[in-house]
Amino acid sequence: MGVYPQKKAHFYTYICRNMTRFRQSTSSQLTAYQYAYGNKTVSGVCLQNTTDFSPFGVTLDGRTIENDSYRRGFNGMEKDDEVKGSGNSYDFGARLHDPRIARFLTRDPLEHRFNYQSTYVFAGNNPIKFIDYNGEGIQSTDVRRNKDGTYTVVGAKADGDVNVYLVDDKGKRTGKIVAQTLSSFDFMTTNNKTGEFTFKHSKPITFDLKNIDVSGTVRVNEHEKREIFDADFSQLVDWVADIFAEESKRLGKQLNFERGLLLEKMSKNGKCLDIKASMGLNEYTPVLVAKGAVTKITTLRAVGNFAFGANLKTCGTPLMSDLDFYKLMMKNYIGPYNQSANKGNGYNKGWPYYGEHSYSGWYIYNGFFRQNF
Numbered sequence: 136m137g138v139y140p141q142k143k144a145h146f147y148t149y150i151c152r153n154m155t156r157f158r159q160s161t162s163s164q165l166t167a168y169q170y171a172y173g174n175k176t177v178s179g180v181c182l183q184n185t186t187d188f189s190p191f192g193v194t195l196d197g198r199t200i201e202n203d204s205y206r207r208g209f210n211g212m213e214k215d216d217e218v219k220g221s222g223n224s225y226d227f228g229a230r231l232h233d234p235r236i237a238r239f240l241t242r243d244p245l246e247h248r249f250n251y252q253s254t255y256v257f258a259g260n261n262p263i264k265f266i267d268y269n270g271e272g273i274q275s276t277d278v279r280r281n282k283d284g285t286y287t288v289v290g291a292k293a294d295g296d297v298n299v300y301l302v303d304d305k306g307k308r309t310g311k312i313v314a315q316t317l318s319s320f321d322f323m324t325t326n327n328k329t330g331e332f333t334f335k336h337s338k339p340i341t342f343d344l345k346n347i348d349v350s351g352t353v354r355v356n357e358h359e360k361r362e363i364f365d366a367d368f369s370q371l372v373d374w375v376a377d378i379f380a381e382e383s384k385r386l387g388k389q390l391n392f393e394r395g396l397l398l399e400k401m402s403k404n405g406k407c408l409d410i411k412a413s414m415g416l417n418e419y420t421p422v423l424v425a426k427g428a429v430t431k432i433t434t435l436r437a438v439g440n441f442a443f444g445a446n447l448k449t450c451g452t453p454l455m456s457d458l459d460f461y462k463l464m465m466k467n468y469i470g471p472y473n474q475s476a477n478k479g480n481g482y483n484k485g486w487p488y489y490g491e492h493s494y495s496g497w498y499i500y501n502g503f504f505r506q507n508f
Contacts, residue, residue: 186222190262192234194222209234228487228500232257276322277302278313281341286313288340288419291322299432314344317368317424317433318497324419325494327473330482332494342421344430349422351414353407355382367423368438372502375408375442380449395450399468402443404476411436440495444502461503465489469499 187198192209208214208222215224215231225232230239238255252260276299277290289302299314316322322340323332348365355361355378363374379398383389388397401408411418414435422438424431447469451460470490473479479490488496 189234191237191257192222192225192232192262194234228497229493275300275319276316277306277308279304280313284345285341285343288322288336291320291334298429312429314430314432317431317437320494321432321434321437322419323494325492327477327479327492329480330492336419338417340417340419340421342432344432347421347423347430347432349414349416349420349435351410351416353378353410353413355407356385368425368433368441371410371422371435371438372442372445375410375439376446376449379408379446391450391452395447395464398443398446398450399472402446403472408439408443408446410439410442436494437498440498441502444499445505446502447499448503457504461500462486462489465491465496465499470496 185198186208187195188209189195194208206213209225210227212225212227212232214222215226216222218224219233223233223235224240225234227239230241230243232239237257237260238253239257240255243254275292275297276288277292278286278299279289279302280286286299286301289306297316297319298312299316300308301311301313302308320332322334324335325331326333348367349371350362350364350366352360352362361374361378363371366374379401382401383394383397386397388394398408400406403409405412407413416435418434418436418439420435421432422435424433447461447464448457451457455463465487466489470483470488473492473495474481474490477492481490483490483493483496487500491499
């Protein structure tokens with residue numbers, strides 16, 4: 136359900152058994168709702184879109200209020216309505232999904248991991264249990280609990296869902312979920328030459344869920360260092376944005392193409408906005424995303440890629456749509472740079488990564504379009 140408060144934003148509310156709708160007043164296409172959720176009340180909300188879906192994403196008849204200006208639907212994905220009609224095709228990034236047949240329309244780029252099922256299935260044919268964020272399959276993470284209460288990541292593999300599972304000394308899952316990752320492959324390492332995901336960490340990845348904030352320093356230029364203390368995902372993204380904005384202003388780089396060139400320079404491997412390297416921390420350092428019934432985490436590498444995508448969008452031009460600008464930059468600059476710097480074999484040639492690795496590309500895409508978070 137997409138709603139608008141006074142400030143322009145989108146929220147998604149998933150109504151479950153402990154949420155009671157106790158007042159509804161309708162007016163044309165817009166509806167004012169008031170909900171009780173536990174002891175919290177949200178009222179005076181102007182409802183722009185509400186849609187009930189089947190598990191695979193089919194819109195249920197008679198249970199929809201739509202605003203044509205809102206482009207997203209099932210799972211927050213962008214609708215591709217031009218050919219098949221409204222809600223019959225969704226762009227998941229790596230592939231298009233047709234909810235009417237519960238299938239993706241092209242082969243799974245990671246099909247070699249799922250030889251037990253059709254290459255076209257969505258969410259392992261079980262969307263009630265599993266999540267497929269972008270059409271590239273489903274993974275999960277295993278951790279071992281240490282004596283001091285911390286957790287060490289001991290595995291990340293394509294076996295079903297995006298939860299972080301506790302395993303015993305023999306590596307068997309206990310059934311306890313200790314966290315969730317922001318994306319399904321957060322703790323998977325990558326082969327940047329071939330584009331494949333692996334799990335080969337040179338150092339153990341250990342974290343404490345009670346204290347998972349990140350502190351560090353980057354050198355912005357020969358005159359200035361910037362520090363941050365006890366930061367979570369959103370604070371780190373804002374910090375990187377501030378560094379780029381202030382350095383652009385200091386150097387007088389206010390034109391869009393000038394900012395784009397500066398962003399490229401500041402984001403190259405090992406430079407200050409490549410925070411997975413410049414902060415001097417392990418690139419897979421866990422980062423807090425949100426606390427709730429289950430804590431959600433990601434990695435410093437993910438933060439850097441997401442922040443790059445967000446900064447890239449600020450370099451766009453009013454003469455070009457966001458989508459066209461994204462395609463231009465990824466296809467002609469970002470993807471080719473990744474292939475050149477890592478001696479890539481030409482993987483991910485087309486939309487949406489254009490030669491960027493799936494890990495980095497997925498976060499750049501989501502940082503640019505600010506979705507899935």
